[in-house]
Amino acid sequence: MALRKKMIVLVLLLLAAAACTIAGASKTKKSEKVCDKGWECKGSVYCCNQTISDFFQVYQFENLFSKRNTPIAHAVGFWDYQAFITASADYQPLGFGTTGGKQTQMQEVAAFLGHVGSKTSCKKHNRGYGVATGGPLAWGLCYNKELSPSQSYCDDTNVDYPCTPGVDYYGRGALPLYWNYNYGSIGDGIKADLLNHPENLEQNATIAFQAAIYRWMTPMKKKQPSAHDVFVGKWKPTKNDTLAKRLPGFGATMNVLYGDVICGQGYIDSMNNIVSHYQYYLDLMGVGRDISGDNLDCAEQAAFNPSYKPSLTSSSA
Ligand SMILES: *[C@@H]1O[C@H](CO)[C@@H](O)[C@H](O)[C@H]1NC(C)=O
Numbered sequence: 421m422a423l424r425k426k427m428i429v430l431v432l433l434l435l436a437a438a439a440c441t442i443a444g445a446s447k448t449k450k451s452e453k454v455c456d457k458g459w460e461c462k463g464s465v466y467c468c469n470q471t472i473s474d475f476f477q478v479y480q481f482e483n484l485f486s487k488r489n490t491p492i493a494h495a496v497g498f499w500d501y502q503a504f505i506t507a508s509a510d511y512q513p514l515g516f517g518t519t520g521g522k523q524t525q526m527q528e529v530a531a532f533l534g535h536v537g538s539k540t541s542c543k544k545h546n547r548g549y550g551v552a553t554g555g556p557l558a559w560g561l562c563y564n565k566e567l568s569p570s571q572s573y574c575d576d577t578n579v580d581y582p583c584t585p586g587v588d589y590y591g592r593g594a595l596p597l598y599w600n601y602n603y604g605s606i607g608d609g610i611k612a613d614l615l616n617h618p619e620n621l622e623q624n625a626t627i628a629f630q631a632a633i634y635r636w637m638t639p640m641k642k643k644q645p646s647a648h649d650v651f652v653g654k655w656k657p658t659k660n661d662t663l664a665k666r667l668p669g670f671g672a673t674m675n676v677l678y679g680d681v682i683c684g685q686g687y688i689d690s691m692n693n694i695v696s697h698y699q700y701y702l703d704l705m706g707v708g709r710d711i712s713g714d715n716l717d718c719a720e721q722a723a724f725n726p727s728y729k730p731s732l733t734s735s736s737a
Pocket residue numbers: 465466468469518519520521522
């Protein structure tokens with residue numbers, strides 16, 4: 421009898437615990453309403469806001485990259501709006517271009533594309549190109565690969581991502597990738613075999629944008645923020661960050677992606693050029709450069725990851 425009573429108590433306790441769990445689960449579900457906006461954004465709380473194609477349309481893409489299909493460009497016919505939107509569909513449910521209100525969303529698209537435009541421009545400096553040529557900032561997406569690689573970018577000491585024989589790892593893509601280990605790890609991230617087939621980045625614009633957006637959304641190291649995080653305000657600087665002058669904003673996106681190649685060196689051309697592209701795109705998108713956000717540059721920031729080996733972008737196209 422005593423045993424039976426104990427069992428009943430135990431069963432009741434278990435039932436109560438189960439009821440609590442169920443109540444808890446339905447509570448979290450209720451506060452995290454998810455939405456579907458077709459193929460472009462589905463199954464996420466971020467999809468309840470506007471999607472990128474709601475506020476960034478094909479004519480805007482054409483305005484931003486107006487010179488990319490002129491005869492002297494180097495990837496004529498390669499880059500297009502649809503490839504960008506298709507690639508972004510993997511990351512909009514994670515908050516890419518879908519975080520916060522419309523202004524933050526537009527700023528993030530301008531910021532990401534500012535990096536892309538600067539890295540793929542045929543015009544490296546802001547000098548010497550008149551209005552007749554569209555100005556120096558109209559030449560983004562002019563390249564999809566490095567034209568005259570000086571080496572094969574194979575680090576044969578890397579055991580995780582050994583070089584495939586006969587394959588070179590020169591700069592390719594929307595945020596150009598260099599080196600076997602970068603092709604290997606970014607390929608893992610987007611589930612594409614870039615280590616064996618790096619040419620995918622210069623043959624398929626969707627894959628090229630996927631690799632670039634993946635980099636924007638992914639921290640370089642555990643416990644560090646991504647470029648996305650520092651830009652949309654998802655990151656709270658630690659005391660160390662503040663001492664190193666790393667604060668949320670566009671400047672810190674350059675720090676995440678390029679570290680001391682670009683940052684902590686004053687107002688150097690390569691940093692100014694990325695900022696100029698971001699602000700030019702803000703203007704063209706109708707946001708305006710007045711709304712570039714705080715902490716626009718990284719001239720005085722110490723790197724999140726001080727360089728110790730060739731970085732992703734130690735060499736540029
Ligand atoms: C959706 O938009 C609202 C207002 O525009 C914003 O406050 C909210 O943070 C956004 N949701 C997400 C998940 O970013």
